[in-house]
Amino acid sequence: MPQPNPDRRLASGNEAVAQAALAAGVALGTGYPGTPSTEILEAFDALGGRAQWAPNEKVALEVGIGAAFAGARALVTMKHVGLNVAADPLFTAAYTGVTGGLVVVSADDPGMASSQNEQDNRRFAVAAGVPMLEPSDSQEAYDFTLLAITISERWRIPVLLRMTTRVCHSATLVQTKGQLAPAQPPTFVRDVPGRVMIPAYARPAHHRLRAKLAEIAAWNESEGPTQVVDGERAMGIITSGISFQHVREAAPHARVLKIGLSYPPPVEAMRRFAASVDRCLVVEEGDPYLYEAARTAGIAVEQKPEMYRFGELNVSRVRRIVAADVSPEPALPAGKPPELCPGCPHRNVFEALHDLHCIVAGDIGCYTLGVLPPFSAMDTCVCMGAAIGVGLGLRHTLPPEQARKVVSVIGDSTFVHSGITGLVEMVYNPPATGHVLLILDNGTTAMTGMQEHPGTGRRLNHEPTGRVVFEDLARTLGIKNVLTVDPIADSDAITRVLREALARDELSIIIARRPCLLAAGTIKLREKKSNAGQ
Amino acid sequence: MPGSDAVVNVVVAGLGGQGVLKASGILADTAFRAGLDVKKSEIHGMSQRGGSVSSDVRFGERVFSPMVPAGEADFLVVLAASQVEVAQPVLKPGGVLIHPGLVDETRLANKRSLNVALLGVLARQLDLADNLWHAAIKAALPEKLHAANLQAFAIGKNP
Numbered sequence: 001m002p003q004p005n006p007d008r009r010l011a012s013g014n015e016a017v018a019q020a021a022l023a024a025g026v027a028l029g030t031g032y033p034g035t036p037s038t039e040i041l042e043a044f045d046a047l048g049g050r051a052q053w054a055p056n057e058k059v060a061l062e063v064g065i066g067a068a069f070a071g072a073r074a075l076v077t078m079k080h081v082g083l084n085v086a087a088d089p090l091f092t093a094a095y096t097g098v099t100g101g102l103v104v105v106s107a108d109d110p111g112m113a114s115s116q117n118e119q120d121n122r123r124f125a126v127a128a129g130v131p132m133l134e135p136s137d138s139q140e141a142y143d144f145t146l147l148a149i150t151i152s153e154r155w156r157i158p159v160l161l162r163m164t165t166r167v168c169h170s171a172t173l174v175q176t177k178g179q180l181a182p183a184q185p186p187t188f189v190r191d192v193p194g195r196v197m198i199p200a201y202a203r204p205a206h207h208r209l210r211a212k213l214a215e216i217a218a219w220n221e222s223e224g225p226t227q228v229v230d231g232e233r234a235m236g237i238i239t240s241g242i243s244f245q246h247v248r249e250a251a252p253h254a255r256v257l258k259i260g261l262s263y264p265p266p267v268e269a270m271r272r273f274a275a276s277v278d279r280c281l282v283v284e285e286g287d288p289y290l291y292e293a294a295r296t297a298g299i300a301v302e303q304k305p306e307m308y309r310f311g312e313l314n315v316s317r318v319r320r321i322v323a324a325d326v327s328p329e330p331a332l333p334a335g336k337p338p339e340l341c342p343g344c345p346h347r348n349v350f351e352a353l354h355d356l357h358c359i360v361a362g363d364i365g366c367y368t369l370g371v372l373p374p375f376s377a378m379d380t381c382v383c384m385g386a387a388i389g390v391g392l393g394l395r396h397t398l399p400p401e402q403a404r405k406v407v408s409v410i411g412d413s414t415f416v417h418s419g420i421t422g423l424v425e426m427v428y429n430p431p432a433t434g435h436v437l438l439i440l441d442n443g444t445t446a447m448t449g450m451q452e453h454p455g456t457g458r459r460l461n462h463e464p465t466g467r468v469v470f471e472d473l474a475r476t477l478g479i480k481n482v483l484t485v486d487p488i489a490d491s492d493a494i495t496r497v498l499r500e501a502l503a504r505d506e507l508s509i510i511i512a513r514r515p516c517l518l519a520a521g522t523i524k525l526r527e528k529k530s531n532a533g534q
Numbered sequence: 535m536p537g538s539d540a541v542v543n544v545v546v547a548g549l550g551g552q553g554v555l556k557a558s559g560i561l562a563d564t565a566f567r568a569g570l571d572v573k574k575s576e577i578h579g580m581s582q583r584g585g586s587v588s589s590d591v592r593f594g595e596r597v598f599s600p601m602v603p604a605g606e607a608d609f610l611v612v613l614a615a616s617q618v619e620v621a622q623p624v625l626k627p628g629g630v631l632i633h634p635g636l637v638d639e640t641r642l643a644n645k646r647s648l649n650v651a652l653l654g655v656l657a658r659q660l661d662l663a664d665n666l667w668h669a670a671i672k673a674a675l676p677e678k679l680h681a682a683n684l685q686a687f688a689i690g691k692n693p
């Protein structure tokens with residue numbers, strides 16, 4: 001039996017990122033929960049790192065940028081759609097650059113195991129102009145996190161670490177070796193033209209960004225994390241990320257070019273590789289990103305058939321891609337779909353919405369399952385926070401008898417994430433028929449595994465902190481009808497209160513407050529602890 | 535038992551809350567303790583809401599993809615009888631199905647140890663030493679559950 005090696009362990013990609021962040025002396029980890037990224041910050045906290053949840057991804061990235069301006073190393077984590085929310089600071093942080101290393105993790109979800117879309121965030125690296133690394137297993141998740149910090153500090157630029165569900169959530173062997181030079185102690189160094197993006201300073205900043213990217217591209221060609229696996233010249237495959245693993249298994253005899261830093265792409269390495277093989281195919285999950293990069297550079301490569309743009313890849317699908325097989329794929333039997341837990345407090349609410357024939361502008365969380373029978377009580381679900389805006393848009397334009405049935409339904413974590421600006425809109429542009437906003441406050445972010453948020457009054461590590469009280473917030477904004485009900489203790493109350501609110505041509509907020517059944521025990525314990533500590 | 539140089543493919547399937555991920559974690563850790571290359575894959579997300587859950591474990595000299603290709607599992611461990619039909623297509627022709635019927639549940643000190651009992655059944659067919667299994671079970675569970683789960687493993691392994 002081999003000697004046990006304490007530095008070698010089985011770890012998920014998410015754990016590996018956290019371990020690397022700790023080894024790199026990351027001073028602050030922040031983000032917003034979202035499958036498949038959530039465990040990174042939880043693991044960083046468990047390892048003793050300073051980790052905190054932000055109300056949403058935009059704020060998280062802004063906090064990360066501030067830390068990096070101070071010269072500290074920072075890690076910001078989110079799922080792919082989180083980067084849409086954080087896009088505004090990302091694009092301009094590319095111009096300002098950073099002092100301490102700033103790593104932004106985007107955890108993409110090809111196949112939508114738990115997401116509302118399967119956008120390919122490699123496009124964001126190109127659009128924002130930030131370098132992007134794509135690990136293919138936990139070892140690379142570890143190594144590339146360290147490399148991301150190195151690149152970030154060398155070129156003073158934020159770096160995107162683009163993971164995918166199977167890299168985040170697969171456990172593979174990790175050797176936790178390799179350290180970085182210690183971070184500089186944070187201190188404020190004024191750099192007005194570098195960090196204040198008025199047009200006069202932003203114009204040269206854009207030139208600086210492009211110059212940095214040109215240098216990084218040259219570095220990527222000569223020293224980047226690109227790997228060639230030798231094989232027969234008949235078949236060459238260019239790939240990156242998890243697809244590399246599938247390729248090695250599906251086409252063991254192929255020659256393979258594996259790209260680690262996929263933006264800016266190592267175009268000359270791709271050109272040499274393509275010239276070294278008879279047939280050159282790009283195998284990548286999602287959008288034809290590497291394929292387009294190669295074709296733009298005039299490199300003759302083949303792409304996967306369009307049907308493989310959808311869903312995640314696996315060994316069977318890569319075999320089919322290599323064989324150019326476009327016959328219909330065998331359908332696998334569907335498993336049992338998830339449903340609201342028996343005894344879930346959301347259940348009575350959706351029964352009431354169903355019984356009252358409401359038009360429900362819904363949102364994202366466990367409660368999205370209210371769309372399924374027996375409730376069938378959700379009519380829209382677009383992105384986090386959209387319940388309020390979409391509900392208002394419906395109210396503004398539907399005929400009054402229909403408008404009076406519209407209710408916006410949003411979870412507590414989602415409300416804090418991006419519902420508060422919607423509430424401001426509701427006060428500012430109230431529909432003629434008024435509106436009803438229902439906040440489902442189950443005291444946790446249940447969907448992603450029971451994370452704290454600013455409405456729970458506890459930090460990521462469950463220690464007490466300031467709490468946003470929804471009732472107070474709503475009243476402060478000028479909403480007069482603010483009602484709180486317990487949907488379990490009094491199951492008729494929610495129907496009664498909803499009916500009354502719908503009958504008024506005013507703005508109403510109903511807070512259905514009852515802890516998530518699965519989290520209730522833990523929440524009670526934590527409350528006791530924080531009360532005892534005060 | 536496949537040749538020792540081949541990758542062993544195991545799929546563990548069941549419903550949310552049954553301990554599917556715990557079982558696949560113990561199996562992966564046991565293989566890791568045996569000095570093998572191991573990859574374990576799973577889909578999180580809405581598993582807490584009682585839906586189908588499955589997890590793939592692959593081990594051998596060198597493992598690439600973390601996912602067992604459909605129709606190539608050597609072993610399928612199913613924790614809920616209702617999930618056999620859904621999970622069956624992952625099994626290769628001649629692959630071994632390990633289902634709850636193979637364990638006398640009335641003998642389990644703790645009903646929730648069915649997942650570990652079925653690992654015991656699986657262990658009969660794998661070349662992984664008992665002491666590695668025991669160490670992995672202990673590492674995965676709090677101390678107060680060790681006795682019940684070691685008993686469950688033994689019931690599965692030596693009925």
Ligand SMILES: Cc1ncc(C[n+]2csc(CCOP(=O)(O)OP(=O)(O)O)c2C)c(N)n1
Pocket residue numbers: 032033034035057079081082083085115116364365366367384410411412413414415442444445446447448516
């Ligand atoms: C921009 C964005 N970030 C994160 C997510 C992942 N996500 C979906 S819903 C949700 C929060 C759900 O919590 P809550 O609103 O409290 O509802 P619950 O699940 O507790 O019912 C999260 C984190 C997402 N879909 N979009």
Ligand code: SF4
Pocket residue numbers: 339340341343344345346366367442446447516517518519582583
């Ligand atoms: S986890 Fe909580 S909020 Fe989600 S369905 Fe179950 S009881 Fe409801």
